Amino acid sequence: MNQHTPDLLRCPIEPRHCLILDGGMKTSGHVQDGTLSCGKCASRCVIQSGIPRLLTTHDSAISDIKHREMTSRDRSYRDRKATKFTLRNGELSELDAFSQGIGDCRGLDAVDVGCGIGEMTRVLHRAARVAALDFSFGALLNFNAPLQAPELIQADACRLPLVDASFDVAMSSRVLEHIPTADLRSAFIGQVDRVLKPGGRLVLSVYNWDLGRQKMRILNEGFHESRIFYTVTMSTNCGPTCSGTWTS
Ligand SMILES: C[S@@+](CC[C@H](N)C(=O)[O-])C[C@H]1O[C@@H](n2cnc3c(N)ncnc32)[C@H](O)[C@@H]1O
Numbered sequence: 001m002n003q004h005t006p007d008l009l010r011c012p013i014e015p016r017h018c019l020i021l022d023g024g025m026k027t028s029g030h031v032q033d034g035t036l037s038c039g040k041c042a043s044r045c046v047i048q049s050g051i052p053r054l055l056t057t058h059d060s061a062i063s064d065i066k067h068r069e070m071t072s073r074d075r076s077y078r079d080r081k082a083t084k085f086t087l088r089n090g091e092l093s094e095l096d097a098f099s100q101g102i103g104d105c106r107g108l109d110a111v112d113v114g115c116g117i118g119e120m121t122r123v124l125h126r127a128a129r130v131a132a133l134d135f136s137f138g139a140l141l142n143f144n145a146p147l148q149a150p151e152l153i154q155a156d157a158c159r160l161p162l163v164d165a166s167f168d169v170a171m172s173s174r175v176l177e178h179i180p181t182a183d184l185r186s187a188f189i190g191q192v193d194r195v196l197k198p199g200g201r202l203v204l205s206v207y208n209w210d211l212g213r214q215k216m217r218i219l220n221e222g223f224h225e226s227r228i229f230y231t232v233t234m235s236t237n238c239g240p241t242c243s244g245t246w247t248s
């Protein structure tokens with residue numbers, strides 16, 4: 001963690017509270033291990049392997065379903081490294097779609113919410129500052145996108161411990177569909193909205209419940225074999241929570 005990262009971080013219990021870096025070993029401006037304490041409440045979070053761990057254990061918003069997903073993701077990311085393809089020759093069309101949606105991010109501050117090991121975060125490689133956030137610590141330990149000094153943060157996307165209006169661009173690929181309730185999905189969008197600067201841009205992908213899937217009677221909500229929750233979205237359903245351009 002960069003020694004200036006605490007300027008970007010907030011208490012995971014109440015994002016109006018600032019965090020203070022207590023001690024910790026600093027080497028060339030990098031903090032590898034230490035503690036972040038809230039200036040106003042009793043919350044204390046550790047920095048481990050250079051990653052601030054801003055999940056609160058007594059947080060009821062981290063439901064059983066989320067805990068199960070965190071454990072499952074930790075396991076699946078344990079021995080994986082992000083595949084190495086270049087943007088120009090990218091094989092994933094989703095990568096190209098994100099790249100186009102985000103546009104030229106030179107000089108901008110960006111955040112990837114639910115970054116996994118960074119397979120999609122690489123589209124932010126021109127941004128001035130990149131925060132990459134996931135609730136799987138295993139994912140962050142294996143984060144491997146070609147970016148200059150990304151700020152890796154362990155946190156819940158539905159409770160972003162980040163300063164208001166601090167990013168020009170937010171991206172989130174294949175995450176919202178795993179948030180287990182409609183209220184939490186609204187919280188997710190609300191939190192991203194809060195940390196974006198006015199006029200900031202969110203580029204988001206979700207599972208699409210297309211006609212083919214409806215005809216095949218694939219359920220619009222359920223659990224994958226890994227027991228990870230999923231829900232699917234129709235673009236017509238996106239109106240009440242947010243506005244913007246939706247393509248499927
Ligand atoms: C399907 S993976 C996608 C990873 C990455 N965005 C990509 O496109 O390669 C979903 C990711 O979202 C993360 N995730 C799910 N729910 C989350 C939450 N509430 N807070 C933070 N991360 C979450 C998971 O740990 C996982 O890394």
Ligand SMILES: [Zn+2]
Binds near residue numbers: 013014039
């Ligand atoms: Zn606090």
